[in-house]
Amino acid sequence: MQVPELPAGAVAGDVCTALAADGAAVLVAPPGTGKTTLVPLALAQAFDEQGRGGRIVVAEPRRLAARAAAARMAELLGEPVGETVGYAVRGDRRTSARTRIEVVTTGLLVRRVQHDPELPGVAAVMLDECHERHLDADLLLALLLDVRAGLRDDLHLLATSATVASDRLAALLGDCPVITADARAYPVDVRHSPPVRGERPDACVARTITTALAETDGDVLAFLPGAAEIGRVTRALDLPDVDVLALHGRLSAARQDAALTEGPRRRVVLATAVAESSLTVPGVRAVVDSGLSRVPRVDHRRGLSGLVTVRAPVAIAEQRAGRAGRQGPGVAYRCWPEYETASLPAYPEPEIRTAELSRLALELACWSTPDGRALSWWDPPPDGPLAAGAELLRTLGAITGDGTVTARGTRLAGVGLHPRLARALLDGVDETGADEAGIGAASAGETGADAAGADPVAEVVALLDAGAAGAVDVDEALRELRRSRSADASRLRREARRLAGLAGSAGGRDGAAPGGSGRSGAAPGGSGRGSSGDAAAIVALAYPERLARRRDASSQVYLMAGGTAVELPSGSGLADAEWLAVADATREPGRAHGVVRLAARADEELATRVAATLLTESDEVTWTGGDVTARSVRALGAITLAERRLPDPDPRRVRAALLDGLREEELAVLTWSDGAVRLRQRLAFLHARLGEPWPDVGVGALLARAGDWLEPELSAARSRADLARIDTASALRRLVPWQEARRLDALAPERIEVPSGSSIRVDYSGDDPVLAVKLQETFGWRATPRIAGGTVPVVLHLLSPAGRPAAVTSDVDSFWDTGYASVRAELRGRYPKHPWPDDPRAATPTRGTKRRT
Numbered sequence: 001m002q003v004p005e006l007p008a009g010a011v012a013g014d015v016c017t018a019l020a021a022d023g024a025a026v027l028v029a030p031p032g033t034g035k036t037t038l039v040p041l042a043l044a045q046a047f048d049e050q051g052r053g054g055r056i057v058v059a060e061p062r063r064l065a066a067r068a069a070a071a072r073m074a075e076l077l078g079e080p081v082g083e084t085v086g087y088a089v090r091g092d093r094r095t096s097a098r099t100r101i102e103v104v105t106t107g108l109l110v111r112r113v114q115h116d117p118e119l120p121g122v123a124a125v126m127l128d129e130c131h132e133r134h135l136d137a138d139l140l141l142a143l144l145l146d147v148r149a150g151l152r153d154d155l156h157l158l159a160t161s162a163t164v165a166s167d168r169l170a171a172l173l174g175d176c177p178v179i180t181a182d183a184r185a186y187p188v189d190v191r192h193s194p195p196v197r198g199e200r201p202d203a204c205v206a207r208t209i210t211t212a213l214a215e216t217d218g219d220v221l222a223f224l225p226g227a228a229e230i231g232r233v234t235r236a237l238d239l240p241d242v243d244v245l246a247l248h249g250r251l252s253a254a255r256q257d258a259a260l261t262e263g264p265r266r267r268v269v270l271a272t273a274v275a276e277s278s279l280t281v282p283g284v285r286a287v288v289d290s291g292l293s294r295v296p297r298v299d300h301r302r303g304l305s306g307l308v309t310v311r312a313p314v315a316i317a318e319q320r321a322g323r324a325g326r327q328g329p330g331v332a333y334r335c336w337p338e339y340e341t342a343s344l345p346a347y348p349e350p351e352i353r354t355a356e357l358s359r360l361a362l363e364l365a366c367w368s369t370p371d372g373r374a375l376s377w378w379d380p381p382p383d384g385p386l387a388a389g390a391e392l393l394r395t396l397g398a399i400t401g402d403g404t405v406t407a408r409g410t411r412l413a414g415v416g417l418h419p420r421l422a423r424a425l426l427d428g429v430d431e432t433g434a435d436e437a438g439i440g441a442a443s444a445g446e447t448g449a450d451a452a453g454a455d456p457v458a459e460v461v462a463l464l465d466a467g468a469a470g471a472v473d474v475d476e477a478l479r480e481l482r483r484s485r486s487a488d489a490s491r492l493r494r495e496a497r498r499l500a501g502l503a504g505s506a507g508g509r510d511g512a513a514p515g516g517s518g519r520s521g522a523a524p525g526g527s528g529r530g531s532s533g534d535a536a537a538i539v540a541l542a543y544p545e546r547l548a549r550r551r552d553a554s555s556q557v558y559l560m561a562g563g564t565a566v567e568l569p570s571g572s573g574l575a576d577a578e579w580l581a582v583a584d585a586t587r588e589p590g591r592a593h594g595v596v597r598l599a600a601r602a603d604e605e606l607a608t609r610v611a612a613t614l615l616t617e618s619d620e621v622t623w624t625g626g627d628v629t630a631r632s633v634r635a636l637g638a639i640t641l642a643e644r645r646l647p648d649p650d651p652r653r654v655r656a657a658l659l660d661g662l663r664e665e666e667l668a669v670l671t672w673s674d675g676a677v678r679l680r681q682r683l684a685f686l687h688a689r690l691g692e693p694w695p696d697v698g699v700g701a702l703l704a705r706a707g708d709w710l711e712p713e714l715s716a717a718r719s720r721a722d723l724a725r726i727d728t729a730s731a732l733r734r735l736v737p738w739q740e741a742r743r744l745d746a747l748a749p750e751r752i753e754v755p756s757g758s759s760i761r762v763d764y765s766g767d768d769p770v771l772a773v774k775l776q777e778t779f780g781w782r783a784t785p786r787i788a789g790g791t792v793p794v795v796l797h798l799l800s801p802a803g804r805p806a807a808v809t810s811d812v813d814s815f816w817d818t819g820y821a822s823v824r825a826e827l828r829g830r831y832p833k834h835p836w837p838d839d840p841r842a843a844t845p846t847r848g849t850k851r852r853t
Contacts, residue, residue: 006034007181012042014179015158019043019124020050023148024157024173026166029181031319032280032326035160036065036128037072043158044084044100047123054123058103061134063089064249064256064274069128070094070103071257090416091498092253106136111416113143114366117151124156130169131161131315133350133378135296139363142375145172146367163315163347172376186325193288194337201290202229204335206236208288209268213242216331218285219267223320225294225309230270239268247271247281250466252487273316280326287324287332289317295348296355298385308586313345350379357381358389358419362398362405365390366413370403395613396423415502421461424542425503428457431541431610432534455500460538462496464583467598472572474535474583474600536602537610539581544611546582547602549639557593558582561607561614561637566594577601607636619646621653623661627720628654651715658717659706666699669723676729681764682748683732689788690747695735709734747788755780755845762787762794768810772797775806775823776834779843784812798823801831816840 008029018025029035036058043056060066070087077084086095087103095102104112106127113119127141141159148155159169170178193211195204205222212220224230230246237244247259247269259269262283269281273293293312312320317334324330334341352360360381364372370390372381393399396419398409405413415422463477471477481489540547545562557567558580566585568574579602587594608615614637621630630649634642661669672680686694695701706714713726736744748769751759756777763770769787775798784793798807798815806823809815820840828836837843 006032006038007183008034009038009042011179011181012039015039016042016046018177018179019156019158020046022174022176023153023155024176025159026170026173026176026178027158027160027181028163028166028178029160030162030183030185031322032185033181033183035181036060036069037076039158039160040085040101040103040126041073041076043124043126052123054121055099056101056124056126057109057119057122058101058126058128059106059109059137059140060103060128061106061132061137062249062274063092063105064247065129066103066105067092067253067256068260070101073101073103091495106134106140107416110136110140110143110363111414113140113147114363114413117143117147119147119152119155122155124158126158126160128160129162130159131163131347133348133352135351135355135357135360138350138352138378139360141172142372142377143367145376146374162319168378172378183322185322186327186329188287188321188325188329189331190321191331191333192338193333193335195335201292201335202232203236205229205288205290206233208333208335209233209237210239212286212288212331212333213239213266213268216286218328218330219262219269219281219283220286220288221269221271221281221284221323222288222290223312224270224272224290225292226272226307229290229292230272233270237268241265243267245269247274249274250488252491254487281323282327284323284326285328285330287320287330289320289332289334291317291334291336293348296351298354298356311344313348314341315347317341317344352377352379352381355385356389357385358392361386361389361393362409362413362419365393365399365403365405365409368405370399393419396420415499417461417465417499420542421465424464424538425458425461425499427541428461428538429455429503431537432457455496455503456534457538458500458503459493459496460535461499461542462492464539464542464598466492466495467584472569472596472598473574474539474581474598476573477598478535536579536581536600536606539583539600540602540607540610543581543583544614545637546585547607547611547614547636547639548580548582548599549604549607550578558596559639560585561611561639563638564594565592566596568596568599572596574599574601579603579607581606604641608641611636619649619653621646621649621657623657623664626661626665628657628661628718630654630657654718655715658714658723659703661720661723662706663703667702669720670726670728671724672728676727676732678750678761678764679729679732682744682750683736685764685769686744686748686788689792693737693740697732697735705735749787752785752787752794754778756847757845758847768792768795770795770797772799772805774799774801774803774847776801776846778812779835779837779840779845781812782841784810800827801834813841 011027015025015027027035027039040056040058047054047056058069060069066087066089070081070085073085074081074083079085081087082094082096083098085101085103086099087093088095088108089105090108125144127137130137130141144155144157148157157173159173161169166178170176193204193208195201205224209220209222222233224233227246227248227250230248234244234246243263243265245259245267247256248271259271260281267283269284271281289312291312292309293316294307294309297308321332324332361370364370369375372386390399390403393409394401396412397406398412398419399405411426412419412422415425417425459478459481460474463474463481471480481492546560548558548560548566551557551559556575557565559565560582566582574580580596580599581602582596582599584597585594586597615634617632617634619630620633621628630646631643632646633640680697683695683697687696702709709731710726713731717723733741748764749762751761752771753759754773754777758773758777760771760773763772769792771785771794773796778796778798784796786793793810795808795810796812797805798809800806806827807815807819809819824836833849835843835846
């Protein structure tokens with residue numbers, strides 16, 4: 001065996017020693033140190049020398065990495081894959097009785113542990129790339145710790161990480177030893193190539209790739225968030241002497257292998273996150289980093305989940321840059337301004353904190369710990385998302401009310417898909433009446449196993465699991481799949497046949513599933529061989545709350561049964577559809593609606609049949625459009641299917657609707673006469689200055705006590721007009737205890753008589769009571785009037801003869817001494833016909849001029 005000299009090889013012996021002594025260990029080794037390939041080989045050799053049997057199982061987060069790691073180890077041994085080293089991923093397995101090292105995906109190993117927790121024949125499990133914090137990897141770690149604690153104390157566990165954040169990991173494994181492999185890193189020159197004004201991120205990456213090719217030797221590895229961006233950059237590059245290759249998980253094995261093999265010409269490899277840590281792309285001397293990652297997120301309020309594009313954290317950016325220095329000095333180009341690096345998060349957010357957790361909830365139910373509290377977690381699942389996942393499982397019939405898994409739930413889990421897609425697969429045949437000769441028919445030119453037909457339900461489910469690849473219309477995507485001779489289409493058809501086999505082995509349905517009709521026979525609208533109704537029915541089985549109806553004939557906006565509005569992108573080919581079964585929708589920042597990414601044409605009959613549990617028939621009495629609306633409504637979730645006017649609605653519900661109207665319009669629906677407004681102001685003054693029993697008459701307080709002051713008029717009302725006819729002044733007086741009502745005018749008088757004999761209205765609209773009176777009418781006053789039982793002086797606004805403010809005081813006696821003289825000097829010349837006595841305390845008050853009193 002020709003073993004390369006890599007840092008992980010130098011510490012492989014230490015790892016074997018630690019595992020022999022403690023049964024568990026953590027290996028910290030950066031990308032490119034050989035930990036994924038050299039350490040499993042060393043473990044197998046050490047176990048042989050110790051006379052121990054059993055396989056070494058290596059768990060990888062991605063299928064591509066699992067296949068590549070197995071191929072590299074087999075190459076080092078000089079054997080084909082499937083002999084000493086094999087692999088198993090979803091839909092593809094190459095092992096034999098001689099296999100000692102098996103590389104598997106974490107999701108597949110979770111299924112094995114669920115099927116047989118003792119893992120017979122397995123001596124050690126190596127959990128690779130734990131730092132990536134994928135949901136399946138975190139779950140697998142928790143399950144294996146539980147297995148080791150209760151069933152297999154002889155099971156050896158090795159966790160590897162490319163980052164130094166290993167303390168928590170070591171603690172989970174029982175304070176086990178931590179071995180570190182120092183990377184043999186070549187220098188990497190980091191340069192920044194931010195977008196120019198108005199340049200899209202894809203265009204910036206394409207431009208920077210051209211720069212990297214001109215400034216460096218060797219191949220270029222570019223990191224992009226997803227397959228769509230890879231396609232756009234590929235189309236943007238015009239490089240006649242350079243091979244441009246894609247590298248992502250949806251490619252065929254042959255195309256993935258091509259990207260991982262050096263060629264005779266320079267290459268540009270456009271990769272997603274699969275190339276960040278566990279894969280080596282040979283020949284790379286330059287890395288172009290878009291600075292973007294695609295991660296799972298859930299919009300709980302809108303019921304949308306999926307992948308979103310975010311800024312890559314610093315740890316990911318460092319790993320990406322390090323790819324340029326694996327085999328020699330290199331250059332890393334970052335497509336963002338250098339100053340933005342300081343604002344990036346340090347590490348990726350663990351997927352368990354951000355993803356939709358129904359699949360995790362199902363796995364935990366199968367493990368008999370629905371809340372997961374019996375397990376040891378790196379980060380425990382958050383209660384809210386886990387409860388939401390469990391609620392979905394209950395609607396699918398997968399768990400009981402107390403979280404116990406049902407027989408149906410066990411079958412759903414055994415499929416290995418998201419529970420929604422597993423439900424669509426198991427129930428789809430009964431719903432559509434499809435047979436095995438349907439839309440999976442082979443395209444022209446295919447032969448052998450690939451040419452065999454696939455179950456049409458399984459083919460739609462395979463398409464939904466793979467996600468939209470350009471087409472928005474599910475039927476259009478299926479037609480392309482049928483006629484395409486591409487390796488990707490062939491791979492998808494093989495996946496459909498695999499799913500069909502799983503569905504058959506799962507034993508079909510156990511009676512009518514929640515939300516399905518349980519019918520059999522002909523498919524809607526046709527023979528069950530790939531009609532539009534079939535595809536829509538399968539989508540609806542997976543996502544019943546995403547059935548959507550167009551809002552109006554001229555709109556491209558649809559309302560989903562779950563209550564979220566989505567719109568079709570232009571040119572989708574579905575613009576004339578009244579109903580849609582939406583498989584995938586995203587909501588981008590700044591957009592009012594979600595955007596449909598994948599959907600099928602549906603109709604009302606299909607929607608009401610497949611999503612029968614969402615159907616409701618109810619009487620609705622609501623405050624809508626500024627008045628009470630009473631109607632009988634038939635609805636599919638948030639979608640109104642039919643309605644009619646209720647001639648005699650329940651008075652109690654009418655009263656509740658009127659209260660909603662009062663709250664919505666903050667009492668403005670009532671008629672507030674001048675007298676009612678002034679009374680409310682007086683009561684507010686007394687409440688503020690004297691407190692109880694004088695009532696709070698703010699909007700919130702009045703709404704809270706509507707039954708105390710608006711009855712019996714409120715109970716007798718039936719409409720907005722009835723509310724407007726209520727005498728609010730009389731109604732407000734009901735809030736004042738009868739024994740206090742007699743004191744209202746004394747404590748907060750509406751008017752105060754001034755020395756001239758005039759009765760002037762007090763203004764209670766501000767913080768202090770104000771009496772606006774002409775200065776000449778106050779001659780003879782020696783003290784300011786006081787109200788509220790003598791506790792509050794009235795603020796006097798003393799007016800000129802023309803009625804304009806001349807002075808403000810709450811102490812008139814002091815004003816005569818300190819302020820009157822200056823007012824008199826300013827105004828006596830302007831108003832000579834009015835009296836301006838030297839001694840206002842002794843003067844006769846007057847309403848008019850010197851000649852008129």
